[in-house]
Amino acid sequence: MLALTLCAAPARAQTMTGQPLLSEEALAGWLTTFKEINIESPTGGLNLVLVTHLNALNEWIRTPEDIRRFREWKNDDEIVRGLIPLAAGLRSENRSPATLVLGNVVDNTNVCYVIAYLASTPDIGADGQYNLLQVVRQVASYAFSDTAAWIEKLVEFKERQLKAQSDVENTARLLDRIRDALGKRANGQLLTLRSFSEPSFARCVAVLPAAFTGEQDVAPLFPETIADLTTDLIRQRLFSDQRREYATHLAMLYDKSDAFGRTTLVKALVAAIIPQKEDPERRYRVNLYVAVAFTRMAPGALKDPAQRQALLALKLTPEYRDDPTFVQNVDQAIRKQGL
Secondary structure, three states, X not given: OOOOOOOOOOOOOEOOOOOEOOOHHHHHHHHHHHHHHOOOOOOOOOOHHHHHHHHHHHHHOOOHHHHHXXXXXXXXXXXXXXXXXXXXXXXXXXXXXXXXXXXXXXOOOOHHHHHHHHHHOOOOOHHHHHXXXXXXXXXXXXXXXXXXXXXXXXXXXXXXXXXXXXXXXXHHHHHHHHHHHHHHOOOOOOOOHHHHOHHHHHHHHHHOOHHHHOOOOOXXXXXOOHHHOOHHHHHHHHOOOOHHHHHHHHHHHHHHOOHHHHHHHHHHHHHOOOOOOOOHHHHHHHHHHHHHXXXXXXXXXXXXXXXXXXXHHHHHOHHHHHOHHHHHHHHHHHHHOOO
């Protein structure tokens, strides 16, 4: 387990021009490299390049100004989401620096990703779970009212899980501290994430379990019904900035539909998969989020053998060969649908 010690503030190194190292350009470069090296070692050993890269980011985020710059960067959530599995992982060399970064930068706008991971990922190690819960505790002390409700749901969920486990005293005490922080917080109670940032709120609702959000959904963003679905419309939506929310919207439509509606939706979604050698600009993103939609649907959605084969065929694509994110989501969709 890692005790979070948030930002100390020694003097930071500067570039030759005297500008702080933590710039948008530096963060963009860090993220690009992170995507390339965030893979398991071929020998199963420690990925020292990744560890060094994580430690470098920690060196950059040392002061309140660093934290502000990071949070204001347009792709901060992408780094946060990439660090969460590492903070929850089995290797302490990755877990420690990833957790320290998350503890400093996660706030009301993206703590939902940590909550969603804790709520939906099975078999997180005890140390990894403890570390992520410490990140949640940091935000609990100033949580907005809707964020606080999600945190409370997580605490209740984890408390139920702990009843079936042993040697959980430390985690149980941490859950108590999270609840205590929610009750004693002086800031955030009169605010909501929805009023503070509607896009952040929509993204959170899209990733959190429906039981956590009180059946809030993103349907108002997408007025179409199943009868309106076409291949072109689905591809357009899954290539847009609201692609994640739309994948969740399709899953919600599926859950609320009768058998005919479900069949129609699945047929349209499978048809939206872009074949190889077609539409290279949109192919990666659309096919990725088709897979994401199937991860959020109930198992057994793919009843037709040809539809099952279409999803399995994504494993034969260059994107599956070359991109870990694509691999993760396609594999999760295949497992969820029992293929």
